[in-house]
Amino acid sequence: MKKIAPGRLIVLAFALASTACAPKRKFESPNEYDINKPQKIVMPPSLEEISGITFYKGNSDTLYAQEDESGKLYYLKPGDKRSQHFKFGKHGDYEDVAICNNTVIMLKSNGVLFTFPFADIRHPEETGNVKEWEHLLPEGEYEGMYADEKDNTIYIICKDCVDEKSSKTAKGYILQLNNDGSIGQKGTFEIDVHSIKDITGEKKINFHPSALARNPRTNEWYIITSINKLLVITDSNWKVTAAYKLNPAIYIQPEGMAFDKDNNLYVSNEGGDLHSGNILKIKWKGK
Numbered sequence: 001m002k003k004i005a006p007g008r009l010i011v012l013a014f015a016l017a018s019t020a021c022a023p024k025r026k027f028e029s030p031n032e033y034d035i036n037k038p039q040k041i042v043m044p045p046s047l048e049e050i051s052g053i054t055f056y057k058g059n060s061d062t063l064y065a066q067e068d069e070s071g072k073l074y075y076l077k078p079g080d081k082r083s084q085h086f087k088f089g090k091h092g093d094y095e096d097v098a099i100c101n102n103t104v105i106m107l108k109s110n111g112v113l114f115t116f117p118f119a120d121i122r123h124p125e126e127t128g129n130v131k132e133w134e135h136l137l138p139e140g141e142y143e144g145m146y147a148d149e150k151d152n153t154i155y156i157i158c159k160d161c162v163d164e165k166s167s168k169t170a171k172g173y174i175l176q177l178n179n180d181g182s183i184g185q186k187g188t189f190e191i192d193v194h195s196i197k198d199i200t201g202e203k204k205i206n207f208h209p210s211a212l213a214r215n216p217r218t219n220e221w222y223i224i225t226s227i228n229k230l231l232v233i234t235d236s237n238w239k240v241t242a243a244y245k246l247n248p249a250i251y252i253q254p255e256g257m258a259f260d261k262d263n264n265l266y267v268s269n270e271g272g273d274l275h276s277g278n279i280l281k282i283k284w285k286g287k
Contacts, residue, residue, distance in 0.1 A: 038280035048271040051255040052096030058261030086121040098147035107145045111137035144212030152177040157209045195240040211257035
């Protein structure tokens with residue numbers, strides 16, 4: 001995402017001050033997560049514009065992430081002040097990352113995918129195994145992706161696509177990561193935006209998803225739309241069951257999301273002129 005121009009800093013500062021003076025609003029949370037009291041993990045400068053995040057086999061000891069522009073996959077231990085990286089592609093607008101059975105998948109905003117072996121990450125010279133996949137998705141803008149290791153299925157939700165019939169539904173696409181490393185089309189899914197409006201009480205919602213993840217314990221889908229500052233939860237069949245307004249003072253620009261193997265939820269916040277990129281860790285309240 002583009003940085004804030006210096007000329008807009010005064011306007012932004014005024015808006016933040018106005019928000020601080022406004023009456024406090026109660027922001028609700030799912031039963032299993034207190035999304036209003038996360039642990040904030042500040043990212044190093046290389047990940048100021050952090051977008052997608054993921055873990056390898058759900059292990060939270062190492063975080064894998066990318067930012068919007070450089071064509072690099074970064075990895076670090078949460079809390080590290082420096083990160084390492086693997087250069088997989090040219091300069092571009094990269095929005096999400098997933099690791100599926102030792103294959104890394106990178107999503108570009110135009111729907112182009114890049115794949116390479118997970119083992120290559122720590123061998124910077126191994127760039128010959130990177131593959132680029134075009135024309136698997138229709139023309140549009142994409143930011144949210146999730147990969148299921150149980151069946152090598154890739155789910156990608158559209159932020160803004162030309163083939164969406166109207167603002168009544170949000171469309172997504174299902175791809176198959178084959179044993180030979182190739183990727184093919186598998187199916188589609190849809191989310192009823194009207195049901196989100198009914199739950200939130202909003203008269204109009206321009207639903208533009210920026211992050212997608214599946215709760216490993218419940219199989220529910222968690223979807224964040226940064227523009228609306230909204231967390232939407234659906235059942236395993238994409239039926240909307242809940243929606244929660246995100247506190248904009250905490251979720252300034254949420255762009256990525258992932259669960260670890262202990263069911264903890266992580267949300268990445270892109271940085272800017274007034275704050276660093278960060279990860280918000282929301283602990284699972286279950287036993």
